[in-house]
Amino acid sequence: MGRKLLLEHINVPGINTLEVYRQKGGYRAVEKAIKTLTPDEIVEEVKKSGLRGRGGAGFPTGMKWSFLAKPEGVPRYLVCNADESEPGTFKDRYLMNYIPHALIEGMIVSSFALGANTSYIYVRGEMMPQIRILEKAIAEAKAAGFLGQNILGTGYNLELYVQPGGGAYICGEETALLESLEGKRGNPRIKPPFPAIAGLYGCPTVVNNVESIAAVVPIINDGGDEYAKIGIGRSTGTKLISASGNLVKPGVYEIELGLPVEEFIYSDEYCGGIANGKRLKATVAGGSSVPILPANLTLKYANGDPRLMSYESLSEGGFATGTMLGSGGFIAFDEDQCIVRNTWNFARFYHHESCGQCSPCREGTGWLEKVLHRLEYGHGKMSDIDLLVDVSKKIEGNTICPLGDAAAWPVASAIRHFRDEFEWHVKEPVKSLSSNYGLANYAVPIEKKVEEVKQDNL
Amino acid sequence: MSDLMKVTIDGITVEVAPGTSILNAARQIGGDIVPPAMCYYSKLEGSGGKCRTCIVKVSKGSEKDPRPMPKLVASCRTTVMDGMEVQNITSPEVLEARSGVVEILLINHPLDCPVCDQAGECDLQDLSYEHGLQKTRYEFERRTFERIDIGDKIQLHMNRCILCYRCVFVADQITNKRVHGILNRGDHSEISTYIQTAVDNDFSGNVIDVCPVGALTDKTFRFKNRVWFTKPVDAHRDCNHEKCNGKVTLWYKGADVLRVTARKDQFGEVEEFICNECRFEKKATADWTIEQPTHISDTSVISSNHYETFKPLPVIKENLALQQANKVELEKTSKF
8 A cells, every 4th residue: 555645634524624734733834934933944845755746847945946046026926827728637636635734834934935925826717616715714724823924933925826827738837827927928938037036927936736746745744754755766755646438437636756657557456457448558657748658668668677657667768768857647558449549539639729829730730630530530631640650740849938849849759759650540540440450469578688679660 | 257148159259238138239240140029129128939930949947057958949038048059050969949830830820922012021931931931831721801891091810810919019018008919729720809909099109010911011012013013112201299209110112102111120020110191192202301212132022123133334345354343233224
């Protein structure tokens, strides 16, 4: 049984109220932090914990905090990024829905650590119920003296606001989020300057994911060193994984980083295997923007060692045979799923969500989608497959924000690993409309100690 | 120690002031190594970074931190560091990425150059001659919009737009009130005046000059002539407007002034913005004091049959030594 830090009391009735949350030890971190620790000590604890950003990029949170510029007389801001809209990721919504005080508590501690007197939670516009839950929780916390003027009699003031977004995926990019928060069109800014120097209203700003901020609470309660003991290597602590797709028990799971992927998929404690007795064909390990992997490479490295759920292990092998942990949106595909259709679906999403600011992403995402649509509906040509690879290469790395990369990677990786299936769609245009390519050799287990492992089209 | 920063672009070292962008450092060197820029405009604050045609490779970050930058960077928005080494046309990677950007810019462009007023002085046309493919790989219907009249002097032809945002910056920074902007998102975003409100401002005509393509055109010049048949002449007048100094280029066809634009430098940027009265109302030679023929680069199509053409005198045709001395010019004439 893995340790739970964030979801430990998730099933306690009424945990969404301040009263029950406090009975279960809530707001201990606020008291400890504000009364006994200095802001620098908190930053130091977070640094020691090795906590890495849970929003996707995995940048060390403590380091991000220490980069924050601290000029005299200029306010600093903490902004929580709750604009969770990546297909396959729904952990933040779950957290805010059931245990909102974990986020509020984390916000108070983090704001104190950063010296922010005004903090924002930018929530995706579609999550109206969660916005109401948060607002209710903030009102409760304020009434109990954890927010507002002179918190717990220490003289520290903090106002916390919930800001609904307009529902654009691009506003999850931190600078686009800040633009949107300022009331402008949600276009990503050109970096540098980074938000740590000039963020919200030109002031130093830290933008953190919901889960990162919530994870600060156990770090303060138990100490950074204790937190760092959980996990493996540079991937410390626990991570919420949103498991979806053809699984027996999809849902949000808190895992200790370093859990074998195989155990995560098949053990009864977690996803419980593939639904309806089918076999696993492919997985997207970290939300729609990370490369897709066939079943055999999901479970093992190219050399046959088991793959683990951690930042390093999932990206082992680079783009050739690896993927990324991303935001933890784990999607499983069984043998009946069509990879071409899925790739088209992802491309359609990115085409719809591109902000249109820089040209490769604006025009390229639409192009990818149209070509994939053609392939999926039986009008494709052999040359289309190479065209897709070429276009995705032209987008990748040439854009202002990572949305271009996120649009290019799923397409490039799907073709890298599932080229047979794309070719089959071209060769069998009629059949591909009514049936699927099936499992093929995508789940052939990789044997250990094989000199040259045969992979699909590398 | 001097405050200047040393930066090497394609092997040529130049010293520039701190805070200069790579693109501006390259412009100080000049010549072929200047990256093309479709959206950056030195006179407009905040412009750049969007079109990605000016991407370059930074092979050495700085003297202190010699690591190369992991990705290609937009040279218009990347400031130089001391000791930075940049590759532009010497890097095949950059040229390939740039041709990719050009291809992507062109997939939804109507390529209606034969009927476009901008043809001949269009940045996108120049760029695609230099970097583009002869044939498109895009086989889908291109996106189309209705033409919109913005006031009685300007027409917006959104099909041709590459969304460089320059005109938005002009409206923001030069005119008093911006009434147009970007609507929608992604590849269906468009420049529009909301409910097509006319852009009504003394300086609104400058959006025509900053537009790198033929999306914003001068309605008083529409379909009057091709630019390469007109003759540009620098001229000025006493303009009453306090922000306009009346220095313009007149474009003549015969004795008629067909259009008036601001003066442009070698990078296609206007030297100073002009007011609408100078641009649209003063179209008689009597309104202006003529200075001199405008200098046009001899590689431009506009100069193809005007000032820089060398007409060999009869004496040259008979004298071998003179022919030898004027070899370059003679070769050029034989091209036309």
